Amino acid sequence: MVFPQHLEFLKSAQKPDQFPPDSGREVAFAGRSNSGKSSAINAITARRGIARTSKTPGRTQLINFFEIDATRRLVDLPGYGYAKVAESVRDQWRILLEAYFRERRSLAGLVVTVDIRRGLRDLDEVMLAWSKDAAVPAAVLLTKADKLSRSGGMSRRLDIARTLPDAFPLILFSAPRRLGVEDAREQLLTWLGVGDSDS
Numbered sequence: 001m002v003f004p005q006h007l008e009f010l011k012s013a014q015k016p017d018q019f020p021p022d023s024g025r026e027v028a029f030a031g032r033s034n035s036g037k038s039s040a041i042n043a044i045t046a047r048r049g050i051a052r053t054s055k056t057p058g059r060t061q062l063i064n065f066f067e068i069d070a071t072r073r074l075v076d077l078p079g080y081g082y083a084k085v086a087e088s089v090r091d092q093w094r095i096l097l098e099a100y101f102r103e104r105r106s107l108a109g110l111v112v113t114v115d116i117r118r119g120l121r122d123l124d125e126v127m128l129a130w131s132k133d134a135a136v137p138a139a140v141l142l143t144k145a146d147k148l149s150r151s152g153g154m155s156r157r158l159d160i161a162r163t164l165p166d167a168f169p170l171i172l173f174s175a176p177r178r179l180g181v182e183d184a185r186e187q188l189l190t191w192l193g194v195g196d197s198d199s
Contacts, residue, residue: 001186003045004068004194012062016099019063022106024071027191030097030127031113033079036143036175040113041076043175044185051076061089063100072192073106081123101130109137109191111184116142116153116172119160128168139169139187146174 013019029051031037038051050066064076077100078093101107110131114124120140131138142160145153153172161170169187173180 001182001189003185003189004072007045007047007050007066007068007074009050010065010067010073012064013096014062015096016103019100019104020065020073022104024073024106025108025192026065026073026075026104026106027109027111027188028075028077028100028107029111029113030077031079031141031143032081032115032118032121032123035079035113035115036141036173037076037079037113039175040111040141040143040173040184041074043178043181044188045074061093063096068192068194072194075107080127081121098130101134101136104134107134107136108193109139109188111139111141111188113141113143113173114160115144116156116160117144117147119156120163125165128165132166137191139171139184140164141171141173141180141184143173143175145172145179146177 010020011018029037029041041051042048061078063078066074068074077097080093110127112124112127114120128138142157148156157170157172171180171183173184
């Protein structure tokens with residue numbers, strides 16, 4: 001399945017009143033800092049730099065909205081869990097994310113990126129719990145799977161599946177190797193209501 005040709009940065013939001021109008025459908029990406037979230041967005045959308053990648057964890061500090069068309073958006077949420085970010089900034093992120101999940105009616109799906117070598121942490125589970133409370137479907141991308149052998153990746157996937165509180169889709173993912181890109185893209189476009197004829 002091909003990602004729609006049109007995709008452009010719409011706006012950034014530091015507080016809820018800066019969110020774009022709450023209509024249509026949008027899918028959000030969330031993940032711990034340095035979990036490969038930006039690389040995943042770029043691979044799934046087939047854009048080289050739509051989401052900025054950085055070696056510095058905690059780079060995404062705002063909620064960034066990207067427009068696909070008049071009724072569909074992608075959302076890049078701030079990376080979380082980075083210890084060197086000031087506590088006041090972490091508190092601001094938490095308040096912003098809580099408001100987003102509590103208030104956003106157009107949220108049609110959530111993708112959580114998890115470094116396969118590290119597994120789910122407390123904040124990843126919080127994100128999945130928020131999605132469940134908001135009745136928003138979620139999937140987990142087990143990123144950086146290229147760092148493990150194929151058998152090691154499959155074994156690690158089973159281990160992580162046992163730690164999940166609910167049955168969320170788990171997708172082995174590697175941006176450099178294109179592993180899981182098609183599966184993740186198909187899930188994303190399904191949530192957005194995009195069919196082959198719209199792509």
